[in-house]
Amino acid sequence: MTNIKDVARYANVSVTTVSRVLNGHPYVKAEKRNAVMEAVQALNYHQNSNAINLSKGRTMLLGVVVPFINHPYFSQLLHGISIKALEEGYTLVLFQTSYDRDKELEALEMLKHKQIDGVIITSRALPYEQVRSYTAYGAIVLCEDSEGGEMSTVSIDHYESFLAGMNYLIEKGHRRIGYCIARPSSPNSMLRLEAYETALQSINEPINANWAFVQCLTMEDGERVVHQYKHLRQKPSAFLVASDQVAAGIWMECKKQGIRVPQDLAILGLDNHPIARALGLSTIDLPIDQVGRELVVRAIDTSSIQKKKYGFTIVERGSV
Structure with missing residues (x-):
């Protein structure tokens, strides 16, 4: 399989120059940039996105813990989550749990082992303190109105x-x-x-x-x-x-x-x-779709712990 060293050898440039060209660095001479791109095409070279992400300390994966995917509330929440994740270039890893604590722990263990960048928990069976103990390993965002200050939360009031x-x-x-x-x-x-x-x-x-x-x-x-x-x-x-x-x-x-x-x-x-x-x-x-989108924002932005609540509107029809 062709690697970056093969491209550098073919183009008669350094590995650093190849890396700068592939990552869009502006300060590379045109003749070297052309030589690198010619080598990439000739050798049919493809960057390893996983290796790139890992070198940056990211997997570009977000875990989403959800008890049921066929319930309308959680389906709508997942819709908002998936749309925002797509916009931000993230792929979702779904954990359907049916409130099985072991299934919820699987997501947290993947966070611990750096297999995902963050975990969104839409609803949980695990105790708060047990979830909190994993915050040292990455972002955990809860879709609930909890008082603890260790994890960001996004919820309806x-x-x-x-x-x-x-x-x-x-x-x-x-x-x-x-x-x-x-x-x-x-x-x-x-x-x-x-x-x-x-x-x-x-x-x-x-x-x-x-x-x-x-x-x-x-x-x-x-x-x-x-x-x-x-x-x-x-x-x-x-x-x-x-x-x-x-x-x-x-x-x-x-x-x-x-x-x-x-x-x-x-x-x-x-x-x-x-x-x-x-x-x-x-x-x-309830603005469930907006809640889903904000859950992703909070999972990606780890600069601070945020608590966000969304409002509601009573809709009068004919059943009251």
Whole structure:
């Protein structure tokens, strides 16, 4: 295989001159530049991009830890990540984990061994401190609103968005409000639960554990919620749902079961996914694509630790 020394020998110049020509250095005489380019063509020489990147201390690879790729929220987040990575010349290494801690550790171990330049964690099962212990090896960016100062974070303002959703339902006359979230132990879900409790306390309403629905990620989970709702002796008049997919499942199952939306049950979703627009679901619009792009920016720019939160907008349609 032809190497840079062969090119230098063919062109009768130094290896340094070949390197300067190939890297676009402006201060090379025209005759030497032409000789090098003629040698490159004659010998069919191709630069080893991996070797170039390693010589610069970079792999141009970013690891992305994601629990599911077929969930609309994470798909949209990955879209923003991939577009920005492409713009910046980075290739993504995807770790689909299903919240398996060992899978998350694989990404962090690759960072430790300099096989990737940084890790973006869109959602995690590993404890914060365990993730933090890998920051000595490279950039780690979290898609969550965490307080620690060792890692950059990019997130939606989950507390304020959920609180705004609760207040919106309260303003519409609802006091018996249930909620649907995914993992109650995740940092984002804990902020949402805090907002939920704050809103109920503001109107002196007790928390009813029977109106709390967890592990809700899909439309099928929304159907499950309605089946459980039907058997409640005391029913909520509204649901705040942390996913438009789940909200869509609730809406469609309500239609099957003869439960009128919003007369019998109001539904407010989260994300403003296209399915919410199609079904006329009221929702909270989140700039997920922008969050994805910013995650890449923070993974590349390691000059400082940054905490960035994005806002939200309530979108009124016909389900509240």
